[in-house]
Amino acid sequence: SAVISQKPSRDICQRGTSLTIQCQVDSQVTMMFWYRQQPGQSLTLIATANQGSEATYESGFVIDKFPISRPNLTFSTLTVSNMSPEDSSIYLCSATGEATEAFFGQGTRLTVV
Amino acid sequence: AQKVTQAQTEISVVEKEDVTLDCVYETRDTTYYLFWYKQPPSGELVFLIRRNSFDEQNEISGRYSWNFQKSTSSFNFTITASQVVDSAVYFCADQPDKLIFGTGTRLQVFP
Numbered sequence: 001s002a003v004i005s006q007k008p009s010r011d012i013c014q015r016g017t018s019l020t021i022q023c024q025v026d027s028q029v030t031m032m033f034w035y036r037q038q039p040g041q042s043l044t045l046i047a048t049a050n051q052g053s054e055a056t057y058e059s060g061f062v063i064d065k066f067p068i069s070r071p072n073l074t075f076s077t078l079t080v081s082n083m084s085p086e087d088s089s090i091y092l093c094s095a096t097g098e099a100t101e102a103f104f105g106q107g108t109r110l111t112v113v
Numbered sequence: 114a115q116k117v118t119q120a121q122t123e124i125s126v127v128e129k130e131d132v133t134l135d136c137v138y139e140t141r142d143t144t145y146y147l148f149w150y151k152q153p154p155s156g157e158l159v160f161l162i163r164r165n166s167f168d169e170q171n172e173i174s175g176r177y178s179w180n181f182q183k184s185t186s187s188f189n190f191t192i193t194a195s196q197v198v199d200s201a202v203y204f205c206a207d208q209p210d211k212l213i214f215g216t217g218t219r220l221q222v223f224p
Contacts, residue, residue: 031211
């Protein structure tokens with residue numbers, strides 16, 4: 001199994017600012033993803049983080065708002081840009097290897113004030 | 114299109130009752146995986162099971178069992194003799210390439 005470290009674990013941010021969330025996996029994985037979980041809701045896939053190339057975004061999510069990097073197989077970042085209170089959510093990093101289940105980080109609980 | 118439906122938003126039972134959580138999936142892929150995850154009040158996602166689309170055998174793990182039926186595109190989850198510690202939100206998910214979650218079922222087990 002893979003262990004995913006995500007930081008920060010929580011943050012309170014001012015509207016209009018940006019926050020970068022880091023995700024580190026302790027072993028090489030094939031795919032990395034970013035999810036958002038709004039209060040009381042399910043997990044919604046934001047994008048697939050592709051190594052060395054632009055992320056693949058799901059409908060409703062755009063690169064200008066959620067830029068993602070994945071410089072190598074085990075590390076990715078998600079930036080939440082120009083934040084508004086509506087961005088208050090838990091953001092989760094996920095990784096999967098060959099023939100394994102998806103592992104999840106503990107999440108970043110973001111509050112925008 | 115890829116979609117997972119969990120029609121039960123919330124279920125309440127009394128301890129020791131059996132409870133079944135329903136999951137219906139839609140996918141065009143012939144090869145895919147189905148999952149169940151548990152999210153207790155602490156918030157972390159706990160992996161419960163992964164099932165390959167070619168393996169329709171039911172599975173039992175302690176008090177947990179899963180019924181996979183491709184004919185009805187369902188992957189239901191039963192907890193036998195429920196306990197208070199089973200109280201959580203349970204998510205069913207489908208993965209041909211990316212993991213897509215259902216809306217979740219909140220299970221409350223009362224003593």
